Amino acid sequence: MKTEMPTIFSAKRTSFVRTSVIREILKLTVENSDMLSFAGGLPNPHLLPKDILSSVMESVVKDHSATALQYGDSSGYQALRTQIAEKLTDVYWISPDSISVTHGSQQGLDILGKMFMDSDTNVLLEDPVYLGALQAFSPYQPNFFSVPMEPDGPNFYLLEEILSQNKIHIFYANPSYQNPSTYTWSLEKRKRIASILDEKEVILIEDEAYRYLDFDGKVYPSVSSFRKRIDLTFVLGSFSKILSPGFRLGWVVVPEVYRSLFTAIKQGNDLNSNQFSQVVVSKLLERIDWKEHLRSIQTFYSEKQKILVSLLKEYIPEAKFSLPEGGMFLWVEYPKVSQKELMAGCLTNGVAMVPGSEFSPESKFSANFRMNFSFLGKEEMEEGVRRIAKVYRDINT
Numbered sequence: 021m022k023t024e025m026p027t028i029f030s031a032k033r034t035s036f037v038r039t040s041v042i043r044e045i046l047k048l049t050v051e052n053s054d055m056l057s058f059a060g061g062l063p064n065p066h067l068l069p070k071d072i073l074s075s076v077m078e079s080v081v082k083d084h085s086a087t088a089l090q091y092g093d094s095s096g097y098q099a100l101r102t103q104i105a106e107k108l109t110d111v112y113w114i115s116p117d118s119i120s121v122t123h124g125s126q127q128g129l130d131i132l133g134k135m136f137m138d139s140d141t142n143v144l145l146e147d148p149v150y151l152g153a154l155q156a157f158s159p160y161q162p163n164f165f166s167v168p169m170e171p172d173g174p175n176f177y178l179l180e181e182i183l184s185q186n187k188i189h190i191f192y193a194n195p196s197y198q199n200p201s202t203y204t205w206s207l208e209k210r211k212r213i214a215s216i217l218d219e220k221e222v223i224l225i226e227d228e229a230y231r232y233l234d235f236d237g238k239v240y241p242s243v244s245s246f247r248k249r250i251d252l253t254f255v256l257g258s259f260s261k262i263l264s265p266g267f268r269l270g271w272v273v274v275p276e277v278y279r280s281l282f283t284a285i286k287q288g289n290d291l292n293s294n295q296f297s298q299v300v301v302s303k304l305l306e307r308i309d310w311k312e313h314l315r316s317i318q319t320f321y322s323e324k325q326k327i328l329v330s331l332l333k334e335y336i337p338e339a340k341f342s343l344p345e346g347g348m349f350l351w352v353e354y355p356k357v358s359q360k361e362l363m364a365g366c367l368t369n370g371v372a373m374v375p376g377s378e379f380s381p382e383s384k385f386s387a388n389f390r391m392n393f394s395f396l397g398k399e400e401m402e403e404g405v406r407r408i409a410k411v412y413r414d415i416n417t
């Protein structure tokens with residue numbers, strides 16, 4: 021979606037800025053409290069242990085204010101970087117020094133866009149792709165290429181073809197429980213693609229925002245962990261889906277050769293990530309049973325996914341989707357309706373989903389919608405699916 025442009029003056033690159041239809045829908049849901057939204061990617065706030073959080077915050081204010089209320093290291097609070105390196109990454113060259121703590125993984129995407137992308141940079145995307153990455157990269161005007169996704173990862177034949185016919189500089193990928201499709205690269209594809217990226221000297225930006233959201237507690241090895249060219253691979257992680265997006269904290273594993281550049285760009289953005297949030301999250305990680313916490317999130321999302329699946333099967337059996345292994349979305353195809361008409365009818369009837377065309381640089385996926393199942397309660401989901409079913413039937417009769 022294009023942004024409304026100011027009429028007086030703005031930089032040329034701003035004509036490439038995209039707005040997020042998801043944020044627009046979120047605004048509608050705030051304005052209209054009766055709106056049932058399957059649109060956001062909102063983690064469920066009830067999964068955070070609030071009693072522990074309260075006591076951690078009190079102790080941070082009482083005992084650690086000298087650090088928590090100050091500016092901090094641009095690469096991040098050292099204790100937190102150590103915890104991320106020890107608990108939350110799997111690349112074999114990891115050390116706390118290779119971690120840069122960012123304001124959400126979204127800031128990592130923007131910094132990497134600024135660092136690598138010009139109008140002659142060739143950037144390969146998954147198709148469909150995470151909309152926020154398009155927003156972060158588009159102002160730098162790179163040439164986008166896209167590789168079609170299959171439920172077990174990119175179509176390998178087409179990927180090889182693109183890589184052999186073009187000099188691709190960067191591949192941005194979201195291999196685990198992808199947003200929006202929830203497709204997850206198989207182990208075999210992870211290994212094969214790591215190897216071909218090494219051979220063709222392609223920089224990988226691997227977005228692992230959903231890494232820990234497998235319904236069965238499985239954790240796939242990152243594609244980066246199979247790479248030999250460790251100077252050409254970045255891994256992005258996030259606390260948004262495993263603790264809370266309210267902290268606005270994520271991280272990037274940065275290869276040694278790019279570290280000082282990355283830090284300098286980050287300084288121009290914000291000097292350092294929110295120091296208070298970093299100290300709180302670090303102390304929280306010391307206090308909670310991490311494995312148990314993750315397991316409770318995974319079980320909760322798994323249950324919610326089953327609810328949405330059974331409601332769709334009951335009320336709209338024509339809807340098509342593949343069952344995800346994890347994450348927080350279903351990627352649903354509604355056959356025989358125009359996306360615009362279904363979308364408009366849903367919004368009028370107080371229910372929201374995100375149209376699939378938003379997730380493609382070329383506005384493909386005109387029959388798909390992304391439906392989030394992590395946020396609404398069971399009754400709300402049922403009412404929401406009923407409303408969608410009514411609109412769908414009205415259009416089809």
Ligand SMILES: Cc1ncc(COP(=O)(O)O)c(C=O)c1O
Binds near residue numbers: 123229
């Ligand atoms: C694939 C993906 N990457 C990155 C982000 C950004 O997350 P955050 O900035 O909250 O870490 C999101 C948010 O939904 C996402 O879905």
